[in-house]
Amino acid sequence: MHARAIATLLLGSFFAAGSAAAAPPTVLELFTSQGCSSCPPADRLFEKLAHDDHFIVLSLPVDYWDRLGWKDTFAKHAFTERQRAYAIMRGDQQVYTPQAVVNGSEHANGANMLGIAASAETTKPPQLTVAVKRNGDDIEVSVDGTRPGSPAATVVVLPYLASRDVAVGRGENSGTKITYTNIVREIIPLGAWSGSPVKYRTKLSADAHYDGAVVLVQEGTPALPGAILGAGRIALH
Structure with missing residues (x-):
């Protein structure tokens, strides 16, 4: 069978599996940069995927390309550290x-949907039920499920800005206007989950004007x- 046919079947089976009503969403974290000329296609793909309920999509701009002449307006060193930590955990x-980064455990080129689908096929989607609701200025998080012997895990909140356009003035993407989607602004540990x-x-900062938040329960x-x-x-x- 030709490679393209194999890829088509792979992508088709991935979306077919995701179409089941009870299927948990696939969590996709995109490590991107306004100073990276290869990133805009990935940013556009993630903008599309954000409209599909089968995915939880997050953009985490890193700061290590700032040296190329344009300082990323959303980058935080904490996101660079998170990306490096994933690489350490994967080995x-x-x-x-x-x-x-797919479901916290595999990775693929962020502009390659087939590669992302292949990575998703090899990961276990998040199974725990995580309920998030607003209570005044606070958000309340409930993690259901009893799993004795589960690995040590942490509950974290990632507040985000839903969509922002950036006109890049210098560097590799000079003169380009890029739309960023679900831009993480903080990584807030809430505590442990032990099964x-x-x-x-x-409480999230009211002055930050966040558009939403994602709560993750992660091993480690x-x-x-x-x-x-x-x-x-x-x-x-």
Whole structure:
């Protein structure tokens, strides 16, 4: 069978599996940069995927391309550290842009939907039920499920801006206007999950004007995150 036919079958089976109503969403984290000439196609792909409920899509701009002449307006060093930590946990040490990390455990070129689909096929989608609701200025998080002997895991909140356009003035993308989607602004650890139901409550900065937040239950620690066990999301506007 030709490679293109194999790829078509792979992508078709991926979306067929995702079409089931009860199927948990695939969590996609895109490590991108306004200073990376290879990134705009990935940014456009993630903009499209964000409209599909089968995915939880997040963009995490990194800062290591700022040296090329344009300082990324959304980049944070914490996102660079998260990307490097994933590479350590996987054991492959691969850090690049655009890089899509799939369900916290595999990676692919963020502009290659077939590669992302192939990575998703080899990962276990998040199974834990994570409920997120708003209570005044706070958000409340409930993680359901009892799994004795589960690996140590951490509950984290990632508030985001839903969509922002950036006109890049210098560097590799000079003169280009790029739309960024679900741009993470913080990584906020709430606490541990050890295999039993747990609830957390946290306050997000009102001055930040966040559009939404994603809550992840991940193996490992905030410094060394691993596979995503559960995921939830909430719109704040």
